[in-house]
Amino acid sequence: MTQETAPHIFATDQRSHWQSAHRGIWFLQGSNLDAIPTLSILTTLWDQPRWLEAYHLYDDHGSELFEAICDLPEYYLTRTENGILETHAKHIIAAAPVECIVELGAGYSKKTIHLLSEQAHQRGAGIFAPIDVSIAGLLASQAAAHKDFPQIDFHGIHARYEDGFSAIEKSLPTLFVFLGSTIGNFNQTEFPRFFRALAAAMGPNDYLLLGADRVKPVKLLEDAYNDSRGITAAFILNVFRNINRLLGGNFDLAKMRYHSWFNPEWQQIEMYAVASAAQAIRFPEANAGFQWLKDERILVEISRKFDANRLQEQLGFFGLTPVEHFTDPNQWFSVLLFRKQN
C-alpha cells in the first residue's frame, strides 16, 4: 500500500476514508466490492416476475460482449452519442467552466476523450476522476489518460457510483458525466433514488452531462436489442453463467432462449431469458432452489427510452436546471447538460 494522501477532490470529512492501492486509484476503506451478492441475486430471483439487477451482466466475458454490442450495425446508441460529443464537446466544455470531470463508469472511451481534449485545450489543466467498480478498467483509463493528457490529473475512484460521487468536494467545480444511456437500466424505484443522491452530492458550481436514448420507431429499437448475429442474446444469457459461478447454481444455458420486446406503456426494451424446458434450479451453498417452469420468463435487463423534454422537466424537480440539449440529426439520442441550482 502506498502512503499517498487523498487529494482535494474528496471532501475534507471524507479524505481520511480513502486510500490508494495503486498510485492514483482510490478506494473507500471498509467497502467490500468483492463480496458475493448472494442476497441481491436470490431476492430478485424469488420476486414475481423473477428478475436480475443489470449489474451482474458485467463479468469479464459480459464486458467483452458489451464491447462487441457497441460495434453492431443495429446498435446505434454508442455511435450516435459519440457523434454528438465529437460535434459539441467544445461547446459543452465552454458552457461548463469546471476544474474536474467525474465520469460515472470507467472506460476511456472516444466519448470521454472528446471532453478531456477540450478541457486540456480550453483550460490547460484539469482533473479526471472516473468512478468504477472495475479496477482493471480504471488502470486502463489511467494509463491512457497519462499518455494522452499529461496536463490532466488522474484520480480513479474504485467504488460504487453513489459512494464515489458523494465523496467529491462540493466546492470543487465539477462536471459529472453519465453517458451511454446507462440511466435506462434504472427502474422506477432506482431512478429517483439515484438522482436524489447525485443532486445532493453536487455543489453550486457543478454540472451534469447525461446521455439518454430516446423513444423512436419500434423497429429501430427492437433491432438494436435483437441483433442478427445473436450477440445481444449471448450477452443476456451469459448472466446465468456468471450466477452459476458466483453462487454455485446450475442454470442450463442450453435450456433457455433470449426474448426481447419494446413495452410501449413503460417505454422500455425488456430483455428476458425464457425457459425452453423446465429446469430445477438449485443453489446448494445457499440451501435454496426453485422450479423454473417451461416458458416462464426471467427479466434480465430493461433499457428505458426517454422523451428529452420530459426528462429535463423531471430532473428539474431534483434541482437540476437544463442548460443545453444536444442531439443528432435523426434525434435518436440526447446529450443533456444540467446545472445544479444554487
Ligand code: AVJ
Ligand atoms: C449499457 C445499459 C446502456 O441498455 O442499451 C445493450 C445495455 N443491453 N444491449 C443499453 C445493453 C443489451 C445498454 N446500457
